[in-house]
Amino acid sequence: MAKTIDSLPVDNGYRMPGEFEPHKGCWMLWPERPDNWRLGGKAAQKTWVNVATQISKFEPVTVGINHQQYANARAMLPEHIRVVEISNNDCWMRDNGPTFVINAKGNVRLVDWGFNAWGGLKEGLYFPWDLCSAVAQKVGEIEGIDRYKAPFILEGGSIHVDGDGTLITTEECLLNQNRNPDLSKDEIESYLKNYLNVEKIIWIDKGVYQDETDGHIDNICCYIRPGVVALTWTDDKTDPQYDISVDAYERLSNSVDARGRKLSVHKIHQPNPIIITKEESSFVDSVDGTIPRNTGDRMAASYINFYIANNGIVMPLFDDPFDQIALKALEELFPNREVVGVNAREIILGGGNIHCITQQQPAG
């Protein structure tokens, strides 16, 4: 049912739509690995149920599960959420899942990127990642969606598009030697243009301080709509995030997109630093080759890492004074969407946030 297409999306008239365009639904995976998620994933799983349940109020949700957790996930998730087997090494559907592309007729295909667990054998976050590498293809098989297999390492969280010719990303990630070391910046731009059908790439320098993905764009900056982006921010000049956000603000504010628009940049103040407690680090298996979770480490918390659903926004909250400020800011930026928050502490403890664990499938 699902073919592998031996040509390029740009040549076939397929483009990656903006996340704010209409969705058929949302894909997620399920946390369980005990060397990344404390308490064997039990705490994170409750948060996953909350995220999936909130998104499912706006659009259909499918959750892919390793078979050992199938019965438990099926029992924990509401009945109207679809649960299917999709084996994976960890649960970051944004990064190991497909990037969907559409054409003018509304036909949908997907791009199946190379995946090396955010950095490969030396700097990757775990080993092996063979199951993650097959997630995109399996989504396509279930849905009967043809795929492009891109000979290029990329995680979905490292790019954002406006659906209208422009992509934003970070040099820290896409130019990192641990992703595609043999490709020049120009060659990387060519891949992005060919597979996502964009004309202009806007580069910022770095992602959020301490972000273990090597600075994914989706934790620091995202599109609200074409010409309008949101950026994580801090007023605390002593915070290492300050210089990063200032630099990003300047680059973005001075950028012109593929349609000649100057970008409007909205600052969303980050939460106060979130530190792993002793209790939180105590119940994570220690496995050589998996990134450790150490007491006292600061997590890369940001409100930017939200999911745009049909008529809704599902955003992370951290039980922090800045929560309500961020929520109101998103309500103003998305006047036609209902903004709901989910406490996301258990997600950031594993190294990501709501956007990282979701992947929108555009409406056909």
Next chain:
Amino acid sequence: MAKTIDSLPVDNGYRMPGEFEPHKGCWMLWPERPDNWRLGGKAAQKTWVNVATQISKFEPVTVGINHQQYANARAMLPEHIRVVEISNNDCWMRDNGPTFVINAKGNVRLVDWGFNAWGGLKEGLYFPWDLCSAVAQKVGEIEGIDRYKAPFILEGGSIHVDGDGTLITTEECLLNQNRNPDLSKDEIESYLKNYLNVEKIIWIDKGVYQDETDGHIDNICCYIRPGVVALTWTDDKTDPQYDISVDAYERLSNSVDARGRKLSVHKIHQPNPIIITKEESSFVDSVDGTIPRNTGDRMAASYINFYIANNGIVMPLFDDPFDQIALKALEELFPNREVVGVNAREIILGGGNIHCITQQQPAG
């Protein structure tokens, strides 16, 4: 998306259609367990590809795979056949899969039977069977089809229906103490009537000689259309199958179905006895608790174990002089369907045949 329905198909107006009614497609699983399939399943897998490919000429085919075999199965199967993860302990979709039911509006639901590996801890064919028990539910989740969970052990291969009120089965299987020992024959009939919406059950005594399923109906007798059945046969009075087939012929010929029709019974002569060779038994892992495959054992070969597809029949062949006689007989019985044969020796070596490894999903 898929709900569990807490009522009975018969009360909701759902019935099991005959296999000869229109299909949306066909479900299969994938052989791999080395204690049942010789050569780690490699020989059987080639036959599976042949069966799936032939069926796919008539209707869409989905094959469910344990994740370890996903890449290999995807590579071996033609691209137009859908491949999804459905973990299983063995690959008999007829028996561990769902039984689909439809209503007058064309809505489709499924019945998820209890499963105990054809006989439970004492007489079952392997242990454990936990993954098989979840296959029906997982099919329903993928398709978004609501299910009835029947508190009753039953394999799909142990029943055939005409879709018009009548079911045929064997006493050897359904009344076996290793299935539902606490239920009387009347109670078992009630379950069949409630979950499949039939009014009349026609019982024959036994299934095919040496059939390890405890005599599944689908290896000895099947519906061609309402009022017409085919029966495996032998003219060799010294063959233990002879008395079994004569008894079945008499019972069937003297039966009246739910609509008052006398059954017309067509004999299909079986192949000559098929014996496991030393080579065939030599490359099967020996595992305590799994039925052994011994040199010299006779397999339960029958031409009745075919699959009825949309406009087609996919039937087993055995490289036997009776092959062409059976093929011509089926061509006469199904004048509007193309009959194609697949050499099925590798399937019977594992204990079943083409009907056992398939499950039709009716058109909605």
